[in-house]
Amino acid sequence: MKEVIYRFGVETDWVEELAASLEGFIDGNFIIVADDILKGTYYTLQISENITVMLVDVIYHQDVLYKVRNIKNDFAGIYFNLTEGDLVHVMNDISRSVGRWNYNLAITDSQLDIDFVIKSGSKSYGISLFLKKHILREYLSKTGILDEVLNRVFDERQNTLLHYAHMSSNSWHIINEFRKSAPGSISFNLLLSGLAYNLMADCLDNIMKREITISKVLRTDLAMILNSQTNLIKKQEGIFPGITSLAAEANMSATKYKKLYKKITGQTPNAFFLNNKLELARDLLGSGHYTIRELAEKLNFTSTSHLSEQFKSYFGMSPKEYAASL
Amino acid sequence: MATKDQISVPRDIAQGCSYFMDVMPGLMALVVDFSLQRSVELNKVVNAEDFYIAYYDLSDEIDIQKINDTKMGYHSKLGMVVVDATLKSSYTPSLKMYSFWLLIAKPLLQKYLLGPTDNPKMGHNDTIVFSSHMDSRTRLCILKLRTRNYNDPSFELSLRGTSLQVFAYLVERINESGPVLGKLSELDTAQIISTQAYLMEQLLGAFPGIDFLSTKAGMSISKYKKLFKRIFKESPNSFFIREKLNLAQELLKSGNFNAINEVGKELGYVKPGYFAAIYKNQFGQLPGEVFIKTGHKPKNRLTLPHDSRRI
Numbered sequence: 001m002k003e004v005i006y007r008f009g010v011e012t013d014w015v016e017e018l019a020a021s022l023e024g025f026i027d028g029n030f031i032i033v034a035d036d037i038l039k040g041t042y043y044t045l046q047i048s049e050n051i052t053v054m055l056v057d058v059i060y061h062q063d064v065l066y067k068v069r070n071i072k073n074d075f076a077g078i079y080f081n082l083t084e085g086d087l088v089h090v091m092n093d094i095s096r097s098v099g100r101w102n103y104n105l106a107i108t109d110s111q112l113d114i115d116f117v118i119k120s121g122s123k124s125y126g127i128s129l130f131l132k133k134h135i136l137r138e139y140l141s142k143t144g145i146l147d148e149v150l151n152r153v154f155d156e157r158q159n160t161l162l163h164y165a166h167m168s169s170n171s172w173h174i175i176n177e178f179r180k181s182a183p184g185s186i187s188f189n190l191l192l193s194g195l196a197y198n199l200m201a202d203c204l205d206n207i208m209k210r211e212i213t214i215s216k217v218l219r220t221d222l223a224m225i226l227n228s229q230t231n232l233i234k235k236q237e238g239i240f241p242g243i244t245s246l247a248a249e250a251n252m253s254a255t256k257y258k259k260l261y262k263k264i265t266g267q268t269p270n271a272f273f274l275n276n277k278l279e280l281a282r283d284l285l286g287s288g289h290y291t292i293r294e295l296a297e298k299l300n301f302t303s304t305s306h307l308s309e310q311f312k313s314y315f316g317m318s319p320k321e322y323a324a325s326l
Numbered sequence: 327m328a329t330k331d332q333i334s335v336p337r338d339i340a341q342g343c344s345y346f347m348d349v350m351p352g353l354m355a356l357v358v359d360f361s362l363q364r365s366v367e368l369n370k371v372v373n374a375e376d377f378y379i380a381y382y383d384l385s386d387e388i389d390i391q392k393i394n395d396t397k398m399g400y401h402s403k404l405g406m407v408v409v410d411a412t413l414k415s416s417y418t419p420s421l422k423m424y425s426f427w428l429l430i431a432k433p434l435l436q437k438y439l440l441g442p443t444d445n446p447k448m449g450h451n452d453t454i455v456f457s458s459h460m461d462s463r464t465r466l467c468i469l470k471l472r473t474r475n476y477n478d479p480s481f482e483l484s485l486r487g488t489s490l491q492v493f494a495y496l497v498e499r500i501n502e503s504g505p506v507l508g509k510l511s512e513l514d515t516a517q518i519i520s521t522q523a524y525l526m527e528q529l530l531g532a533f534p535g536i537d538f539l540s541t542k543a544g545m546s547i548s549k550y551k552k553l554f555k556r557i558f559k560e561s562p563n564s565f566f567i568r569e570k571l572n573l574a575q576e577l578l579k580s581g582n583f584n585a586i587n588e589v590g591k592e593l594g595y596v597k598p599g600y601f602a603a604i605y606k607n608q609f610g611q612l613p614g615e616v617f618i619k620t621g622h623k624p625k626n627r628l629t630l631p632h633d634s635r636r637i
């Protein structure tokens with residue numbers, strides 16, 4: 001697996017490093033990467049001293065493990081991922097990150113280390129905005145969030161800014177309209193800048209409507225939850241370990257564990273576990289090496305019909321239909 | 327106090343300005359909205375020689391009004407004007423309703439007119455003139471902005487986003503059509519644009535004739551023809567026919583006529599075959615393919631995506 005360690009920032013000095021770790025080079029705003037790793041558009045643009053935007057529209061030809069290790073902590077990232085969106089139904093080439101989270105919009109602090117794997121064959125489309133924290137703070141304070149709350153959220157000693165959500169359908173429309181323009185054309189940088197501002201406006205609207213809530217999470221708690229989630233993925237063929245055991249592993253009370261888990265990932269541990277199991281079931285089914293009965297056994301479903309039922313409610317079609325459509 | 331070569335924003339070009347913003351170095355945006363009475367403190371003075379003005383008027387469309395049972399009124403307007411800011415007297419925008427303005431510094435626009443080989447496409451004396459219909463992408467953008475509330479914390483971001491988008495679309499259009507070569511005098515440009523506006527008012531009748539138009543513009547026939555073509559990249563006659571047929575299309579779709587022939591007659595076409603032929607020449611389809619007869623419900627007009635109305 002190709003491992004790519006990189007960092008982001010509003011200042012674009014990291015672009016060269018990213019290009020190098022992808023074994024590519026910079027050509028204007030483009031990062032050109034060898035076709036055997038990925039093919040498509042990798043494009044960065046600094047819009048102002050406070051905002052930088054990155055567009056990634058690629059197909060992966062190798063498994064790539066991304067490790068984000070930011071050095072600067074003066075910015076936040078807003079990530080729009082259209083690939084995993086509910087509105088895009090791509091069955092076989094969906095990009096799956098380790099610990100597949102049920103989100104297509106993420107707002108994260110630059111202090112957060114993030115690892116994720118993108119599988120070979122994935123089609124990935126993402127818009128990332130990097131914003132100086134003081135600008136983000138300025139926008140947020142306009143929405144009427146109280147200063148004391150903001151002080152706590154932006155307190156670098158304890159908290160880390162984090163939010164996962166579903167992008168609004170308006171954001172989705174804005175991005176879709178933008179996708180009609182050709183990267184590198186004369187008006188492209190203007191359109192990309194326009195896109196960044198329009199998306200920020202929409203985010204702010206949703207914060208106003210409280211559909212996005214900016215909240216604080218203790219960094220140590222976050223690390224615990226992410227760790228716990230990784231453990232869950234390792235055990236995904238088995239049976240659900242139970243909240244008591246997971247909470248003990250994370251050194252928390254069961255109540256606190258459940259609450260934090262939901263806050264950070266937006267799902268209960270149980271739902272996360274089941275959804276990942278079903279994703280795995282789909283992949284294994286796709287490999288053609290297993291019958292549905294064998295799968296139910298391998299993945300510890302109580303019965304074949306239980307698997308079928310859950311599969312259908314998650315993917316909208318039964319495993320039988322899915323296997324037939326391959 | 328503004329001198330001759332300066333424009334003060336907003337008092338001078340846009341009384342009733344509701345919103346003003348520096349979008350990026352060399353690009354300013356203005357919103358004029360008469361539904362909002364608000365005094366804008368800012369009175370920025372810029373040197374007109376250094377700027378282009380782009381003006382977008384949302385009342386740009388073909389309007390069909392019923393005057394009485396037998397008579398209809400038509401009003402067709404060009405909603406997009408782009409000129410050198412020193413030529414601002416070339417047109418008088420209607421300061422009714424809602425309009426959107428960009429002030430674009432010449433060096434900024436020049437930057438977006440560079441060909442791939444870095445050869446400037448535009449010479450020192452060349453200029454940009456547009457007086458035409460707004461493209462639908464731009465129109466949707468501005469319509470969407472219009473649904474936004476000025477007091478929303480996101481308004482500024484969204485105006486910035488919209489301005490960049492509208493500017494990008496303008497850059498694309500200019501690169502398609504190219505600049506107007508050679509220097510233009512303010513008076514000549516004003517005269518040419520005013521005859522163009524006159525043509526827009528005469529769409530139901532026959533072409534008034536070059537003689538008449540050039541006299542109206544106070545120029546010789548040859549100068550008039552040459553200048554019109556230089557600015558609008560087509561002859562007065564072909565401009566007239568194109569706009570006439572645009573109106574024809576709206577009339578055909580309006581559901582106000584019993585037969586295609588009636589539409590032809592309304593526009594002064596006596597021979598149905600000729601009308602059909604030139605219509606097909608412009609739109610690639612026959613009038614019959616879009617015609618909606620009286621009593622049948624007209625198809626829905628272009629509307630905003632559902633979401634953008636939700637504010």
